[in-house]
Amino acid sequence: xxxxxxxxxxxVRQYFNEEMLTYKEATTLSSxxxxxxxxxxxxxxxxxxxxxxxxxxxxxxxxxGYIGRHRSAFLRxxxxxxxxxxxxxxxxxxxxxxxxxxxKAWNTAVGAVxxxxxxxxxxxxxxxxxxxxxxxxxxxxxxxxVRASWNIQEATKRYLSPLLSALHDYTNIKVKSQYLHSxxxxxxxxxxxxxxxxxxxxxxxxIINPIEAFLGSxxxxxxxxxxxxxxxxxxxxxxxxxxxxxxxxASNAFLSPRxxxxxVHNVRVEENASLPVDVxxxxxxxxxxxxxxxxxxxxVSPLHHGLAxxxxxxxNAVITDWELDLWLRSHCxxxxxxxxxxxxxxxxxxxxxxxxxxxxxxxxxxxRAVEQIQISHTALSQGQLRDAYxxxxxxxxxxxxxxxxxxxxxxxxFPEDQKFAIYIPLFLPIGIPVVMSVLQSLKYLRKxxxxxxx
Amino acid sequence: xxxxxxxxxNWAVLVDTSRFWFNYRHVANVLSMYRSVKRLGIPDSHIxxxxxxxxxxxxxxxxxxxxxxxxxxxINVYGDDVEVDYRGYEVTVENFIRVMTGxxxxxTPRSKRLxxxxxxxxxVYMTGHGGxxxxxxxxxxxxxxxxxxxxxxxxxxxxxxxxxxxxxDTCQAESMFQTFxxxxxIGIASSxxxxxxxxxxxxxxxxxxxxxxxxxxxxxxxxxxTPDSKKTLGQxxxxxxxxxxxxxxxxxxxxxxxxPEKVLLTxxxxxxxxxxxxxxxxxxxxxxxxxxxxxxxxxxxNMSDCF
Numbered sequence: 093x094x095x096x097x098x099x100x101x102x103x104v105r106q107y108f109n110e111e112m113l114t115y116k117e118a119t120t121l122s123s124x125x126x127x128x129x130x131x132x133x134x135x136x137x138x139x140x141x142x143x144x145x146x147x148x149x150x151x152x153x154x155x156x157g158y159i160g161r162h163r164s165a166f167l168r169x170x171x172x173x174x175x176x177x178x179x180x181x182x183x184x185x186x187x188x189x190x191x192x193x194x195x196k197a198w199n200t201a202v203g204a205v206x207x208x209x210x211x212x213x214x215x216x217x218x219x220x221x222x223x224x225x226x227x228x229x230x231x232x233x234x235x236x237x238v239r240a241s242w243n244i245q246e247a248t249k250r251y252l253s254p255l256l257s258a259l260h261d262y263t264n265i266k267v268k269s270q271y272l273h274s275x276x277x278x279x280x281x282x283x284x285x286x287x288x289x290x291x292x293x294x295x296x297x298x299i300i301n302p303i304e305a306f307l308g309s310x311x312x313x314x315x316x317x318x319x320x321x322x323x324x325x326x327x328x329x330x331x332x333x334x335x336x337x338x339x340x341x342a343s344n345a346f347l348s349p350r351x352x353x354x355x356v357h358n359v360r361v362e363e364n365a366s367l368p369v370d371v372x373x374x375x376x377x378x379x380x381x382x383x384x385x386x387x388x389x390x391x392v393s394p395l396h397h398g399l400a401x402x403x404x405x406x407x408n409a410v411i412t413d414w415e416l417d418l419w420l421r422s423h424c425x426x427x428x429x430x431x432x433x434x435x436x437x438x439x440x441x442x443x444x445x446x447x448x449x450x451x452x453x454x455x456x457x458x459x460r461a462v463e464q465i466q467i468s469h470t471a472l473s474q475g476q477l478r479d480a481y482x483x484x485x486x487x488x489x490x491x492x493x494x495x496x497x498x499x500x501x502x503x504x505x506f507p508e509d510q511k512f513a514i515y516i517p518l519f520l521p522i523g524i525p526v527v528m529s530v531l532q533s534l535k536y537l538r539k540x541x542x543x544x545x546x
Numbered sequence: 547x548x549x550x551x552x553x554x555x556n557w558a559v560l561v562d563t564s565r566f567w568f569n570y571r572h573v574a575n576v577l578s579m580y581r582s583v584k585r586l587g588i589p590d591s592h593i594x595x596x597x598x599x600x601x602x603x604x605x606x607x608x609x610x611x612x613x614x615x616x617x618x619x620x621i622n623v624y625g626d627d628v629e630v631d632y633r634g635y636e637v638t639v640e641n642f643i644r645v646m647t648g649x650x651x652x653x654t655p656r657s658k659r660l661x662x663x664x665x666x667x668x669x670v671y672m673t674g675h676g677g678x679x680x681x682x683x684x685x686x687x688x689x690x691x692x693x694x695x696x697x698x699x700x701x702x703x704x705x706x707x708x709x710x711x712x713x714x715d716t717c718q719a720e721s722m723f724q725t726f727x728x729x730x731x732i733g734i735a736s737s738x739x740x741x742x743x744x745x746x747x748x749x750x751x752x753x754x755x756x757x758x759x760x761x762x763x764x765x766x767x768x769x770x771x772t773p774d775s776k777k778t779l780g781q782x783x784x785x786x787x788x789x790x791x792x793x794x795x796x797x798x799x800x801x802x803x804x805x806p807e808k809v810l811l812t813x814x815x816x817x818x819x820x821x822x823x824x825x826x827x828x829x830x831x832x833x834x835x836x837x838x839x840x841x842x843x844x845x846x847x848n849m850s851d852c853f
Contacts, residue, residue, distance in 0.1 A: 297821055298587070304591065342825075350663070383827075387828070410828065
C-alpha cells in the first residue's frame, strides 16, 4: 500500500543579531537551544531550524550533531556540502518528519493489512478524539504493615503538567488517583539468590488480572490507562522483576500495551519497628518510570532510526516540541485514514442493505466529516499541522457518530430476506376478503353483461 | 516473547436467550462459560453477560443463590460474584446486535458496552433454542444467521476485533455460522444441521435438565486449564465427541488465519497480558521547566484536566 506523500520546503539565511547575542552568551548546546526558542516570535508546529556552527566554538554540536528539545537541530558546518546535505535530509526525514512512523500510522488505520504483532502499533492506544483517562493507583496489600501515602496530586502537577498542557489543545486527558488496600497480585514470587524475591518474566502477564476487577469502574467511555505502584507483602520483600536473561530490571517496572504500567516499590522496614510503619513515598523516581511508560502508551514511541545523532532527552518537559509535532502528524493521519475508512464502510453497508434509512442527522454528520477531511487535507498540504490535526479530530468524531448512530439499526426487524414472511401475516387476512370480493364482483359484472347481451 | 499472538486484550460476550424455569440448563450453560473465562482471567469489565432469566433466585430453586452444573452439585457455576449486564427482558436481538456493532444510545454505561479495538480477541458464546438458520430470543423473536453474519462484518469493517471464537450450543447450531463471511472467525457448534443438541441429565431436586451436553464437557475440559496452561484451541475443538454429545460437534476454521493446533486456548478464554519490561526511565528534575506557566494552565482550565 502507498503511504502518504511528504514534501519539504527549505530556505537558508544568515543569523540575526539577537541570535548571535544569545549564541555568545550560551555555554552549552541545550541552553543555546532554549534561548533560541525564547527568541522565536512565531512558534509553529511543523517548522524546523537547522543551525550550522563552525568548528572550534564553545558551543559545539560535535561530529554527530545534536537535536534540541524544541524544533532545532545543531550541526557542525563543514566544507563537504554533500555529507552536510545528506545529514540534514536524514534528520529531517527520519526524525523530525519520521516518514516511516507516519506511514505506519496511516497503514494501520486504513486497516487493509493487518500486520502481525508489531510492538509500536500495539503498544499505544489508538487515536481517541474524545480523550483519555489516567488512573494512578497505590496498591498496598498489607496496610496493617505499611501505611503508605503519596502526594500524587502534587506530583502530577509538578512532573506531568508540561505534558498535559502540551496536549491540552489537542486531546482531553483526565487524571485520577486512588489507594487500593488489601488486594494482592495473582502470583507468588520465588526466592532469588540474593536474599530477595523474584518476579520472573513469565509470571508478569498474570499479575494484572486479579487486581483489574478492583481498579474501579469508569464513568467515561474513553480508554483508561492504569499506573500501579505496588508495595510488596512483608514476607515477599524486597521484590524484584527479572528479565528473560535472569537479570534484575533496574526500573523494577513493566508495562502492558494499551493498559498501563506497573511498578514495584520496595519499602524498607526496620526489624523491631512498631507496626504499621508510616511511609511517605518519594514521587520523583516513581514519576520517572510512569512518565516514560505514559509516553510510550500515548504513542510517543522510540524512532528506531539508524542515524548517529545525539538527541536531547525530553527531561522535565516529558515530551519535546518535535515529538509533539510528530504525535500530531501521525495522529492526524490516523484520524484521517480511519474516518475515511469509517465513511467507506458506512457506504458499503448502505449498498448492501438497500432499504436502510439514513435520517438527516446522519447525513449532516457525514457531510461535516467530509468537509473536515478536506479542510484537514488542505491544511496538511500547507504545513499547518495544528489546524490539520484539529480538523482531523473533528472528522473522526463526526464519522464515528454517523457510523455508530443508534437509528441505523431501526430496520433490524425488517430484513430484506424476510420481507415475505413479514408481509404475509399482515396482508393475508386482509387479502383473502379483498380477493374474494373482487372475484365476486367480477362474476357479478360478467353475469350482468350476459344478461344485457341476452 | 512479547506480542507473538497479535492481541492485547480479551473480551467475552456470553448470551443466554431463553427464559422460564424449564430452561434452567441454558442459564447453567452460560454461567459455566462465565465461570471459566473469569477464572482464567477476563475481568468483569470485559465480559458482557446477557441472561434472560434469573435461575439462582427463582422461587422454584431449592438451593437459592446457586446454580449447579451437575446433580451431584460438583460445581456451583453461580459463584460468589456474578455481574449480569443485560438481564430478563433486556435480552433482545436488538440489544445484542447493538452491543456487537457498538450502536448503543449515548447514555449506555461502560459496563454494557463492548469497547473492543483492533487488537481484541473476542469469545462469543450463545445458547438457547434454535433451528436451521436462527436462534430464538425469549419466545418472542429470533436472530437469523444472515443477521449474525452481517453483525460480524460490521464489526470487522470498524475493526472491532482481532479474532473471534464463536461458540453456539443449540439445536442445528452449525447453521448459525454457515453464513459468516468476515475474516478471523473460528466457529464451534454443538450440532450439525438437522441434528438436535441434547441436554446432559435431569436433576431430580430441581425437576428439570441441569445442563446441556456440549457445555458440560466443555466446562469439564476448561476446569483443567489454568491461566498459564499451554492447552491449544485444537484440543478444545475435539471436546465432546459423538459418543459423549450424541450430536456431532461442527467446526468452521476456513475464515481463521492461524492453525488452531498452535493457538493457545487462553488466547480466547483467558486474558494473558502482553508485557514489556521498562528499560528506560525519564530523568525528571525537581523543578518543572516553567512552573508558573503550568500552574496557570491548571487554573485556567477545568480542574479535572489537571486532576
